[in-house]
Every structure is written in C-alpha cells, then in structure tokens.
Amino acid sequence: MFRQSAVPLALLATAGLLVAGCGGPASSASRDTLSMSLNTDPATFDPALAKGGDDYTVGRLLFDTVVRKDEGNTLAGGIAKEWKAIDASNYRFTIRDGLKCSDGSAITPSVVAASLARFAAKDTGSSGRTLAMGSATATFTPDDKTGTVTAKLSKPWSDFLTGLTLPQAGIVCPAGLSDLKGLAAGTVKGAFSGPYALTSSQAAVSYQLTLRDDYDAWPTFAKPLAGKPAKQLNLMPITDPATIATQLLSGSLDVGGVNDQNVVRFADNSKFTSRTSANTTTYLLFNERPGTVFADRPDLRTAVAQAIDAQAFSDIISGKRGTTIATVGSDKVACVNTDRKALVAGNAAAAKAKLAGLKFRVVGTTLLRGGNDYIGEALRKAGANVTVSSLDNANWATVTAAGGKDWDVNVQGDNNQLGTLTSSLLRVMGPATEDGGRNKMGVVNDVGYGYVQKAMSEVDRSAQCAALQGAQKSFLQRVDAIPLAVLPTTIITASGVGIRQFDDYVDPATVRIDG
Template identity: 60%
Template structure:
C-alpha cells in the first residue's frame, strides 16, 4: 500500500531533497558537464512573494529568489546573508550591519533603507505574514536605518529571543523596492527587479514547470563554516509532482535530478552506491482542534479528550511513514530543545470511553493530500467510536489557505508541521497565542492565556534552564486542555547522486546550496 505524507518534496527543512536518476539523474553521466538541475515540487507555489509564503513549495522557491539577512549554519549557528555582522544587545534590541556589495536584480544597491522598508512590511500585521509571530512574537518592532554607517537597528516593544533566528525565515527575506512598488506583480513573480537572491524567475507554467536563472551579477553567497563545494546551477527547473512513487520513478528513470520521498519509496534507493543519503526527522504531525464558536470542539475539552482517546499515534505513524517515524509527546520532535518528555501528560487510549462521548457527533476533518491515508485513519477511528465524520484531503496550497485563515469550515485539522526554525516556539505558536485571523500562527483560535504567558516568559528568559521550565509549562497547558493531539514524526531522506550536492544544516535543508560537482 502506498502511504503518502504531507511535506513538499523539495521543501526547505521539511521535505528532503533526493538528487538522483537512473544511476544518477537527468544529468547522470559522471563524465558529462551540465549547468541545469531538474527538481520536483509537490504543487504550484501559492505566491512568489516571500513575505506571504505559507506552504512547503513556497518555502522552497523563496530562498532562491530572495535573500534573508541571516542563514542557518552547522550546529544550529547562524551565518551572515545580507547582514555581515549582527548583535543581540538584549532580548529587545538588535543591531545588524548590511553588507556593502549586495544588489537587487535590477542593480539597485541593497542599503539599510531598502532592508528596513522590506522588514517593515514583513512586520506589519496588515501584511498577514505567517512568519511574523515567529520573528517578533507579539512585539511591535521599530527599524532604524542608517545608510551612512550601513546599519539597521531593531527595537522590539517586548523581548523575543528568537528574533535573529527569525531573520533566517523565508518570510523575512528582503524584497527589493521594485517589488514593494508592485505587490501584485511580486506575488506573480513578474517584477524582474524585485529579487534580492541568487536567481530570477525565468518562466512559470503552472502545473507544468518553473524555470529559474542564476544572476550573473550575484556575489552575496554566505560564508558557511564549511565552505560549499561545486558550482551553482545556471538553470533550475522545477516540475510539480504530487506522488512520492512518481517522483521516485522519475528519479530512477533519469527525468529528475532532485526530488524527495518519505514513505516506502525510500527503500528504492537503499544500498545504491550511486547516491549519498541524509536524513531529517524534525517534521511532525498532530491533530489540531478548531475551537472557534460554532465548531464542534468550541468549549468542549471532554469532546477533544475523547478524540485523543481514539487515535493511536503508533498506528498513524506506521501508516504515513512506512514505520519509519515515531510517536511524539508534544508538537515538536524529540530533537528540539525543551520538548516535553512527560508521558503522563499524554491522553491515554480508551476507545470505549471515547465512544460514550463521540456517538452521533458530527466532525469535519481536513488535511493535506500528502497525509491522505493518515487523514483516513483518523476518520475511521472516529467513526468506530460512533462519530459522524466527513474527511477532505486538499492539495497543500488549498489546505494551508483553509486552515491558516481562521473560520469555522473545519473541526479537526491533521497538521503537518514544517518546523523551519528548529525551535519549540515555532510549533507551540500553532496551538496558542494570536490566532491566524489576527495575524498569528495559532490555527485553533483559542489563545490559551496561561500557555501563551508561559511561552512569552520563556522567550524573555536569558537562563537556559529558566527558558525550558517556561516552555514545559506551556506544553503542559495545551496538553491538559487537549488543544492538540501529538501524533508522530515524519522522517525524510535526502539522497544525492554523484555529481550533485545540497547542504543540510542539522534538520534544515537549504535549497540555495544546491551545487553541481561535475
């Protein structure tokens, strides 16, 4: 049976890249030279405006077109992108030196004024960026640009210790003045002067392919602690493909150089010495309840508990990952600092007790098509408990738009979590804090004042133990309230054919590090 999973095949941090082909890839002849890399997406990007990126495919293309101030490096460290130096004065005050050689794709210098204008739009609640609360929390930022000294000073109205990490998010990428002057064209990818990154969008054919061209004038490559080897591709070609089995087949047939698999198709690359493999398991899955007035679970913790009593995380994990994942005890994986390890906080399975509560309850389930079989498992478990269930599996873009806007059109969301930052607050903000309709990441609609106060206290803490204690209090709060039901990790494998490479930083995959080594 083919098990599908949510995350984008070529997504940053989430989806694993597979660089391969018959015995290599579309460019598999080790003696041949090429300037093109062929890759896969799961679906069409929803927008080429990085600030509005929401889905995994958006997170893949944004770093190619737009540079961030900081980038991820090995060991959880940060390295300069458009910023050459940076300083955290305290949790509320930061200073960044902007490198002097960076230019937009139309030749416009990327000055502190350009940076501050782009960050100001990113930070504005009216913009509605899903990354805003990750970078700033609930704080209001102020940006002061000084072109003479080349610096941008940032002041937050409240402390948020993840601010610098937030500047490595795709959504925080710098949009050049031409893009800010034409937001409609920016979203469509048609403003050629909008780009601050290494590539420009050459052509876009939805459902067919997207072509990117390397800029001849680009020189702002990061100085990673371990230098990149090889040559950047002059051309990147993305093809939307929605099935892992199809992606694996095309990789092995030589039609693709890069792709990704997370289910039983991983075994198709086992013991093949024509490939190198990397694995990442920070991606998690969990059930989120819609607690807005008018939904089935609003003000009904006993009903939410009953759902938790019916769902077996191990069975769910086996279905979505071909038994490669493992159950989790929070919304983050065991690899993330300060994650819950207290099994007593997890609602134990008790289908018989759940049936007494769920009988006849109407429940609408939504999830992404890359978790279709997991969605169906959840639906069937609830039906066995007597619930009247409707389940819909939507493509990534439609699913993200539906669950990310608020509203009362769903009751349960089977969430696939791309933790781009690799931090616990990134996932905790899905279940507490400002709701999606107010510019936050919280899809449940329930702020959870106690939990969010603990999360905020942790983000203001300097001492590591104090921060973890606060984060564990926040986790205990949402688990006791049953705002979410932890399910499982979804491991991805990165496979690189001879002649190609891409850099993985811990659990984070950076598409702008794709190199040709022939």
C-alpha cells in the first residue's frame, strides 16, 4: 500500500479469466492468467532502489532473495538453502545449485555476492540498506567452489538476516548490473532471478509478467506452497477499495485488498476467504531540517499533538476497524511501547496558543486522503494556516524521501514488511533519506539511534527490548513523531485462488491457482 508505507496488494482477475456469460471466475483448471492491482505505477524496477509498496511488489515477483519470511517470524530458504549467523556481525550462506537467471546464466555465489554488495553500498542509496545493516558497511565474499557466500559487517546488526528478506535485497543478475538504467526501466531481459520476467509495460494501464519456463527455485517454506503459479500476471493500477469490493462481488476480481468499511460487504459470504493483516501503522512525522518551521521547536510539535485526536483519525481511515498505537509499531511487534502516558495529551487551548497564525504544509498518500484532510482540519481549528496535499504513492514517496523543505508534516503510512520495531524506528532516527537511510525527518537523534544500535548488537531478546524502549522514549519525548493508528487491511480471495500470509505479511509471490 504505502511507500514505506503501502497497503498490501489487491490481486484481480482479468476479463479473460471469466467464463463467457457467467460473470464469475473461470474454473481453476482453465486458468493460467491472473491480474494484480497496484496502487500506482512502479517508480522503478531496480529492486535496490524500491521505495514503496508497488515497487516492492514487482521486486518480489521479479527478483529472488537469499532468504524469505516464513510462519512465526522464522526464515525460509530462497536462493540460499542454508544460512548461519555466526554472531551479529558474521554470516554464511550456502547457495542452491542449478539456479538460473532469466537469460539462462547460472546464479553462482559470485553473482549473489556482487548483487548484495551493490545493495549494501552507501552510494547505491537503497532505502532497505539501513534496515538490513544499520550504519555498518558489509563485505560479501563468494566461494564458487564450496557454493558459499560469507558476509561480514563492520558493526553488529542482529536484524541482518531478516533484512535480507526485503525485496530491496533481491538478487540482480549480471545483465542487470551491467545496465543499471535499463534495469530501472525493466528492459533488461536477463536481469531477473525470480519466478517472473517483465514482458511488456504500459504506464497507468498494465505491466505484464510472464512465468519463466526454466524457473524451479520456489522458497522452501515449512508448509509447501499448494496449487500452481499463474503463467501470466497482469499488474494493473487500482486504488479505490469500494471499486475493488464491487468487482470482487461481481466476480471480475479474484483477490483484493480492502482497508475500510467495505470489508463488511463480505461478512458471512462463503464464496470468499478473508485474511487480515495489521502491519501497517500510521503516524505524523515532522520535517526538522534546518530552516523548516518545526526544526528545533519541540513546543510546536507538541502543540500539533495536542490538536490531534488519534481515535478520530483511526475511525476515518479504517471505517472504525483500526486501533490507536503508542509508538510507531503495532502492538503485535516485539518490544513496542504500550504506555499511553508517554503520549502528548489533547489540549485544544494549548494547541491554539502555539499554532495560531502559523503556516505549514501537510502531505500524505491518497490512500489516506480522509485522514490527511482530518489532520488539516484539526490544525486549522487550532488557528494554523494549513495546506494539505494528497499525492499518489510514487509522488508522495519521492517528495517525503528527497530531503529538502517541500513539506512540514507527513502523514506517514508505514508497511512494516520485516515485522520488527527497528524497521519503523528508523523512520524517526538514524541516517536521513537523503543520506541513504530511512529517516524522513532529517535529524539523526543520536540518543535514540544509539539505543537502536545497542539493540542490534544484542542477540538476547530482553536486552534488545530494553534498548528499544529507550529509543521509543527518546522520540516520544522529543515529539519527532505522533503515533496515530494501525490500519488493518483485509485480503479477500474468491474460490480457486490462494495467497499466503506469514504473520502480518502477505507475500505477493505466493499467489496460486488451486488445482
């Protein structure tokens, strides 16, 4: 959904899947094509440079990672058949034999190491880099004779293995690495290591992915995938949950993601199966770069918090299906703060005393349009002169990740693919986006980030949680972000098509046709 951010995908069937005159999906035995909806056009087909939900989707389908997420926050083999964390700084991967790129060339340890080295390089500017290794540098050493790749981090980072499940860490084949411009445009036919290759694209209309005939590298999940993969996937932009729900009910869609009150339209309908994920959180972020209205002004940031009602925001964006949060992660994530006393309490009079007459700009994704408008109105009631811009995912991600002074308050939608608190904390501390990090506010917050680094040097969960509590306390006291709510998204599937959900992560590459 959001640009680190991102609502899970709606996957839909094309008209070609329909039985003539029936208005419903074709039998599973006759299907070989499915269509998936994207929220907007992908900004890039280079997995390392992916910045939002639609980029992550195509990245997951086109490029395999060395390991994948599985049930219960465990890992499954991807390109690697075995892996070992020697300690928080040293790791070893054994690469599966016989894997091929989309041009037929072999995926060797050298190929894997070269792709990971580019992903990990600061100059690449991958938004997933700090998730996978924090501020450390990484060295990847291949051994084609033993079939292994060793990874050494300059600083410990215990989330490293989980970080390598990110679509941004997808393995790009040599043809793609030798033509980075073509890689980003999706025109390098031999770049892909994943199950699908991009065979045609038309912006704002569809992107056609074709199953590779020579692909036989499906992840080794604890529970094997059932059914058959589609021979062709058509990725089509679609944003409105009401439209998705209507098309599901009419039989023209197979799978759809619905994040609002339209979910009730499927209640007690035995023709559909629903899976709800709660890994998307929402919170306000302030631009604190020098020269912005909120830089070095915790009093003004506090006033904004005093003017906002998180429950009202939650009800608007989710159709009263969401829950408020006390940090930037959902309550399902380990080590989260649940002490609401740490939050700024509402105080309309105090907010107005500080905000009256101030001018600032609120930005957010169109997928939170109602919530964006609520934030604007709440701040106007406090006397501020506010403009609200609801942008499509691609533009929103670009604007809020570019650095600079083009926005003041960001209504952040955060799709936590890793399922770790660190993933969301790095939005409000650590390296800034313009420096290759994930921090959109632009100020490192050395105290908070120090706690994050300490947590990632620990392998003991209780020690990690103690440090992460310190990190959360830091940003809450500074009011760098205002926690709002979890946005639940329900993936609805019609009979004959399935998709796997691992805890709160729905994996688009697991879409299957039954039978």
